[in-house]
Amino acid sequence: MTAAPPKDSDLAVELVGITKRFGAFTANRDVSLAVRRGEIHALIGENGAGKTTLMNCLFGMIVPDEGQIRVDGRAATILSPQDAIRLGLGMVHQHFKLVPSLTVAENIFLGMEPTRGGLIDRAAQSARVRDLSRRTGLTVDPDRPVRELSVGIEQRVEILKVLARGARTVILDEPTAVLTPQESRDLFRTLRGFTEAGMSVILITHHLDEVMAASDRVTVLRDGAAIGTEVTAETTEGRLAQMMVGRPVTFGRKARAATGGATVLSLRNVDAHDDRGLQALHDVSFAVRAGEIVAIAGVDGNGQTELAEVISGLRRLSHGQITLSGRDVSGAPADQVRAAGLAHVPADRLVRGVDTRETISANILMGRQHQAPWARGGIIRWGIVREAAKGLIGRFDIRTQGPDAPVKSLSGGNMQKVVLAREFSQEKPFLLVDQPTRGVDIGAMEGIHDEVMRQRAAGVAVLLISVQLDECLRLADRLLVMFNGRIQAEMDPETATLDEIGLQMMGGRTSERAAE
Amino acid sequence: MEILSTIFTVSLVAATLRTTTPILLVALGGSFTTKAGIFNIGLEGQMLVAAFFAVLGSLWSGSAWVGLLCGIGAAVTMAMIFSLLVVTLRATEGGRGRPPNSRPGGRTIALTTASFGVRGSIGNPGIVGLPRLQVPFIHGTRPWGQMLSGYTPLIYAAIVLVFVVWAIQYRTRLGLYIRVTGEKPEAAESLGIRTTRMQHIASVLCGVFAGLAGSHLSLGYITMFAENMSAGRGFMAVAVLIFSNGDPFKVFFGCLLFGFADAVALRLQTVGMSSYLVLMVPYLVSLLALFALSWRQRDKVYRTMRRTLTASPRGT
Numbered sequence: 120m121t122a123a124p125p126k127d128s129d130l131a132v133e134l135v136g137i138t139k140r141f142g143a144f145t146a147n148r149d150v151s152l153a154v155r156r157g158e159i160h161a162l163i164g165e166n167g168a169g170k171t172t173l174m175n176c177l178f179g180m181i182v183p184d185e186g187q188i189r190v191d192g193r194a195a196t197i198l199s200p201q202d203a204i205r206l207g208l209g210m211v212h213q214h215f216k217l218v219p220s221l222t223v224a225e226n227i228f229l230g231m232e233p234t235r236g237g238l239i240d241r242a243a244q245s246a247r248v249r250d251l252s253r254r255t256g257l258t259v260d261p262d263r264p265v266r267e268l269s270v271g272i273e274q275r276v277e278i279l280k281v282l283a284r285g286a287r288t289v290i291l292d293e294p295t296a297v298l299t300p301q302e303s304r305d306l307f308r309t310l311r312g313f314t315e316a317g318m319s320v321i322l323i324t325h326h327l328d329e330v331m332a333a334s335d336r337v338t339v340l341r342d343g344a345a346i347g348t349e350v351t352a353e354t355t356e357g358r359l360a361q362m363m364v365g366r367p368v369t370f371g372r373k374a375r376a377a378t379g380g381a382t383v384l385s386l387r388n389v390d391a392h393d394d395r396g397l398q399a400l401h402d403v404s405f406a407v408r409a410g411e412i413v414a415i416a417g418v419d420g421n422g423q424t425e426l427a428e429v430i431s432g433l434r435r436l437s438h439g440q441i442t443l444s445g446r447d448v449s450g451a452p453a454d455q456v457r458a459a460g461l462a463h464v465p466a467d468r469l470v471r472g473v474d475t476r477e478t479i480s481a482n483i484l485m486g487r488q489h490q491a492p493w494a495r496g497g498i499i500r501w502g503i504v505r506e507a508a509k510g511l512i513g514r515f516d517i518r519t520q521g522p523d524a525p526v527k528s529l530s531g532g533n534m535q536k537v538v539l540a541r542e543f544s545q546e547k548p549f550l551l552v553d554q555p556t557r558g559v560d561i562g563a564m565e566g567i568h569d570e571v572m573r574q575r576a577a578g579v580a581v582l583l584i585s586v587q588l589d590e591c592l593r594l595a596d597r598l599l600v601m602f603n604g605r606i607q608a609e610m611d612p613e614t615a616t617l618d619e620i621g622l623q624m625m626g627g628r629t630s631e632r633a634a635e
Numbered sequence: 636m637e638i639l640s641t642i643f644t645v646s647l648v649a650a651t652l653r654t655t656t657p658i659l660l661v662a663l664g665g666s667f668t669t670k671a672g673i674f675n676i677g678l679e680g681q682m683l684v685a686a687f688f689a690v691l692g693s694l695w696s697g698s699a700w701v702g703l704l705c706g707i708g709a710a711v712t713m714a715m716i717f718s719l720l721v722v723t724l725r726a727t728e729g730g731r732g733r734p735p736n737s738r739p740g741g742r743t744i745a746l747t748t749a750s751f752g753v754r755g756s757i758g759n760p761g762i763v764g765l766p767r768l769q770v771p772f773i774h775g776t777r778p779w780g781q782m783l784s785g786y787t788p789l790i791y792a793a794i795v796l797v798f799v800v801w802a803i804q805y806r807t808r809l810g811l812y813i814r815v816t817g818e819k820p821e822a823a824e825s826l827g828i829r830t831t832r833m834q835h836i837a838s839v840l841c842g843v844f845a846g847l848a849g850s851h852l853s854l855g856y857i858t859m860f861a862e863n864m865s866a867g868r869g870f871m872a873v874a875v876l877i878f879s880n881g882d883p884f885k886v887f888f889g890c891l892l893f894g895f896a897d898a899v900a901l902r903l904q905t906v907g908m909s910s911y912l913v914l915m916v917p918y919l920v921s922l923l924a925l926f927a928l929s930w931r932q933r934d935k936v937y938r939t940m941r942r943t944l945t946a947s948p949r950g951t
Contacts, residue, residue, distance in 0.1 A: 201827040216822035218815050229815060230826035238806045 130192060131156045131288045131319035132177065132208070137186035139172055146172040147183070148343045154288065159310055159320040161330040161351070164340035164363055165560040170323045171213075173340070174290050178210045179203040190288075209286025211277045213293045219266035223259050224248045227280045251279055257309065271302040278309070288319040295329055296531065296557075300419060300586070307333040325363075325560045327356040339363055360561060372593055372612070373572050378410030383460070383549045383580035384430070389439035391429045399425040401604045403439070409548065412571065412581040414595030414612070418624055419586045422604035424466065427553045427584055431463045432456035444548050457486065462542040466553035466584070468531075472538040475527035479519060480508040482526050483541050511540035516566060532559040535567070543570055550574055553584045568594060588620060602626045647898055649786075653856055654901075655894025656790045657682070657848045657865075662872035662879075662886045663793070663800050664844025669881030670804060671837035672817030677717045678845055679869025685710035685849025690762055690860040699763045699854050706853075707846030714842025715835075722834040756861035764858035765789065765851075789851045794887075796844075801883040813837050845869075867918075874921040889924070896920045 132154040139147040147169045154160045164170050176183040179197040188195050190206045197203050203210070217226050224244045225232075233240045233247070248261035257275045265273060274294060281289055289310075295303040310320045310333065322334060330337050331351060339346040339362040346362045385406040393399035399422050407413045415423055428434035430441060432453035441449045444460040451459070465471035473482045484504045487493050492503055508522035515536045519529055526534055539555065552571060556564040571594055575581055585591050591598055591612070598610045600623040608623040661678050668675035685706035692705025768791060770784035804810035815823045816833040823830050848868075853860045871893050879885030900916040 199827070200825055204827075212825075216819065216825045218819045218822050220818060221811075221815070225811070226822075229811070229822070230828055232808055232811065234808065238802075239808060239811065 129155050130189070132321070133189040133192075134173070134177060135187045135189070137173060137176055137183045137188075139169075139176055139181065139183045145343050147176065150186075150340070150343070150345045152338055152345065152348075154319050154321055155336075156319055157314045157317050158335040159314055159322055159333055161322045161324060161334035161337040162340065163323075163325055163327070163330055163337060163359065165325060165562050168340040168363070169343040170340055171292060172343075174210065174292060174321065174323060177203070178208060178290060204284050204286070207285060207287035208290065209281030209284060209288070210290040211274065211281060211292065211294060213296065215270075215273050215277050217265045217273055217276060220264060222262050222264055223268070223276050224261035226265055226276055227251075227261075227283050229280075231284070247283075248279070251283060255279070255282060255309070256312065271298055271305075274298070274302075274306070286318075288321065289313065290321045290323070292323045293325070294322070295324065295326065303329070327359055330359065331356060363561060373568065375572065375575070375596070378575065378578065380409030380411075380578060382406045382408050383444060384582065385442045386430070387440045387442075389429060389436050389441060391425050391434055391436045393425055398437075399604050400429065400436075403604075403606055405599060405606060405609075407549070407580040407582050409580050410575055410578045411596045412575050412583055412594050413597045413599060414583040414585065414591035415599050415601055416585065416588055416591040416620065416624065417601035417607075421601045423553075423584050423586075423601055425604070426601070427463075427466065427551060430456075430551055430582070431461060431465075457547075460548040462545045462547040462550045464538055464542050464550075464552045464555055466557070468534055468538050473526045473534055475534070476525060478523050478525055479512065479517070479529075479537055480504050480522040482537050483508045483511060483522075483544075485541065487545075507544075511544055515540040515543075515570070516563075532563040535559050536563065539567060539570060543574060548578075548580060550579050550581045551584075552581065554586065555583070556585075556587065556590060564590075588617070588624075592620075600624055647902060650898035650901060651891070651895045652786065652790055653894075654897040655890050656793045656855070657851050658868050658872050658875070658893050659793045659887060659890040660789065660796070660848035660851060661845050661869055662875045662890050663796055663883065664841035664848070665872050665876045666800060666804070666879075666881040666883055666886050667813060667837040667840045667844075668834075669876045670810075670817045671813045671834045672820065673718070673721060673834055673837065675717070675838075675841060675876075676873060677713065677869075678841075678872050679865055679867070681710040681713045681717075681842055681845035682849040682852065682869050683863070683865045684713050685846040686853040686864055687849075687860050689846075689850035690757055690853045690858075693763045693854055693858075694757075694759060694761050697761070697763055699765045702763065702854050703765070703847070703850045706850035707843055710846030710849055711839055711842035714838045714845065718835045718838030722831050722838070756859055756864075758859035762854070762858045764854045787851065787855045789847060789855060792847070797883050797887045804883065809836070871917060871921055874924060878924050878927075892924070893917055893920060 130153050132152075134150065134152045137147050137150045137152075138145065150169070150173055152160075152162070152173070162170050162173070172181070175181045176186075177188060177197070179199045179202050182198060188197055190208070195202075195206055197206065197208075200210070218229070221229070224241070224247075227248055228244050233243045235243070245261040248259065252258050252261075257279055259272060259275055259279065265276060268276070278289070291310075294306060298306060307329075310322070314320055314335075322329075324330060334351045336348055337351050337354070337359065338348040339359060341363060349359070349362075385404075387404050389400055389403045390398060391400040403422075403426065405413065415426065417423060425434060429436050432448065432451050432455065435450055439449065440447060443456065446459045448456045448459050457463070469475065474485070477485075480501065481504075484493055484499070488499055492500065494500060505522045511517070512519060512522060517529070517533050517536045517540065519533065526537060529537065535555070535557075542550065550571075555567050555571070559567065568590070571581060571583070575596075583591065583594055592615075595612045598612045598615065598620070600607045600610065600620060602624060603626065607626065610620060610623070661682050665675050665678050688709035689702040689706030691702075693699050693702030696702065765787040767785050768788050774784040802810075804814060812823065812828050813833050813836070815828060816830040816837075820830045823833070849865065852864055852868075872890070875886055875889035875893065879889050896917045900913045903913040903916075904910050
């Protein structure tokens with residue numbers, strides 16, 4: 120009995136030999152997964168590796184073709200989410216299933232409202248939410264409509280919803296995709312609290328750093344099969360990445376030929392205010408030359424958003440001058456900045472990148488719908504648009520049924536590729552790429568980085584804004600660190616060490632900040 | 636000035652209430668389907684069929700109340716057919732709404748001919764209309780009695796039902812589930828709320844109200860059935876529903892607006908304005924209301940996207 124596999128009673132959830140086919144496509148092939156009580160078990164894999172399918176089998180959203188599910192050591196038949204909930208499972212979906220017009224309390228108790236005399240007892244409902252908040256430390260205002268909440272709080276509501284239904288095992292599908300780093304840290308702290316209370320957590324993600332920081336064990340899926348389960352403390356990011364992709368991954372700097380030409384974009388003494396009217400940019404000056412990648416690194420919220428908006432004409436500057444291709448575009452609206460030579464990959468693809476209800480073709484066309492050859496005499500020539508879209512789908516490896524598929528049918532990574540395809544194909548002299556690989560898996564990230572390098576080689580001036588320091592180091596010719604709305608330092612990515620950059624990202628005064 | 640004082644009188648208030656009632660009743664029914672996420676273009680047809688069968692029921696039984704029940708029954712049957720097609724068989728609402736809508740027009744004409752051997756209208760002294768309610772104390776006094784007393788019960792019921800519908804939608808589980816079904820069906824499904832069932836229930840509730848509305852048309856103020864006597868009121872209700880998003884109180888005020896426009900139109904005819912122009916009034920009001928609303932509700936995504944993506948300088 121020594122060193123035997125964990126006893127059944129130690130396992131909260133066990134999946135044995137799960138196979139799920141969709142037509143000719145096998146989404147899960149003989150996958151087994153054992154989640155212990157009191158652990159955070161990470162499930163990682165690239166987009167399409169079968170993570171979500173596996174969890175949908177566990178949660179009763181779909182029924183596996185083969186295999187067995189055991190919950191608390193007993194064989195379980197899970198045919199619907201209700202069955203799963205009854206067995207103490209809870210799932211926080213990647214796309215929240217909250218009703219915007221209902222209050223927090225109404226959302227949490229939806230389907231199990233306390234009633235009195237045939238009417239919903241709203242007071243009791245709110246009181247129970249407050250009580251739940253107190254016990255879990257997840258503070259929410261029960262009477263606020265969900266539509267007024269930030270995504271971070273929405274996620275909190277989703278978690279409370281799951282807890283209110285008595286979940287002992289919580290499944291979270293890419294929970295940090297929508298969160299700021301600070302919110303992610305808070306989330307992991309909350310999850311750790313759950314496991315200390317004896318609950319189990321299954322964390323679906325493709326961020327290796329999160330796996331390393333938050334999980335006890337990790338199972339890697341690739342092409343629908345479980346590649347292996349590792350103890351987090353005994354593995355490395357490199358090993359996990361290799362398991363995910365199936366080949367060694369290099370995170371090293373991209374090789375490059377020396378280029379460098381005329382100045383394309385220049386900012387001189389630019390100031391700007393944020394939405395609350397506080398000064399967000401202070402005296403920002405820098406230039407980007409043709410064939411050069413300048414990266415803006417920094418902790419999220421240090422003025423990068425405002426910088427991108429000011430350059431792309433979406434935000435007024437309060438002082439200073441911006442020149443693009445020799446034209447003064449300070450304060451010019453977005454269309455004129457684009458006409459002057461801007462292509463822009465915005466940070467939030469769902470808000471500014473794509474219209475999810477439209478087709479891929481329409482999204483590829485957007486912004487050019489008045490121009491030849493896309494339109495003639497005010498009539499859009501869809502034949503030409505579709506042909507172009509087909510070409511770009513091939514070139515950017517967008518996984519889809521075709522140019523007429525709605526963008527909402529795509530995964531996050533493929534949506535991002537649609538944005539990149541539109542912007543990179545414009546052949547503009549200046550390219551502003553803001554968080555290009557947010558929510559994108561490692562394989563796709565590789566492709567996006569290669570595209571950026573190709574743009575550089577073609578002589579495009581590239582400004583990269585990213586909170587991923589390794590991405591900045593990998594791509595940049597010059598590295599600017601932003602802190603509190605200023606350019607804190609310029610560094611050479613060839614020679615700068617992570618510690619030096621980290622120091623500048625904190626304003627160059629670590630000891631003082633630590634003391635605060 | 637003289638014209639204005641002839642138009643705006645106590646009896647205009649009374650006329651407004653009368654013209655508002657059928658639109659309000661049918662729109663309150665539609666508020667359930669709107670909330671459940673069904674675009675119910677079948678309201679007009681349900682109302683018309685109810686009007687016809689209410690007259691039949693009244694004629695054959697000699698009781699207005701039996702007539703009312705027949706009207707409701709007919710409308711509910713129509714509503715069930717509609718929801719079977721739209722919800723269960725997943726036909727598109729527009730495509731399915733049109734036939735059930737246009738057919739009753741023809742069907743009621745055909746039935747009129749079959750039952751009574753006449754075309755056009757059924758006016759028969761044997762049709763028993765709904766009684767007039769005399770509100771105690773104020774009945775017969777001027778101007779209040781004239782304004783508030785002496786209507787058929789459905790006019791009072793319609794106003795009370797505004798509050799009842801609101802309470803059902805916002806204070807009961809059934810109403811909550813209907814609203815969630817329309818707003819975020821995947822959220823409802825994930826919690827075990829059966830959205831198709833909710834949509835069927837909403838459809839049937841809608842049928843009950845459309846039945847009340849239709850019966851009011853043919854047994855209320857006048858007691859007769861005429862070809863196409865719903866005269867687009869179901870479509871006005873649809874317009875009200877679009878811009879009120881089905882909220883009962885907004886529905887009420889929207890219907891009052893239409894009822895008022897209708898009543899004014901009738902008055903304008905009496906002072907010698909061209910009836911063709913006058914008959915446009917309610918439709919103009921619908922159009923303007925729709926314009927105002929669609930302008931206000933332009934999708935935020937589109938606004939942001941346009942700002943980001945408009946590449947060509949203005950004027951090219």
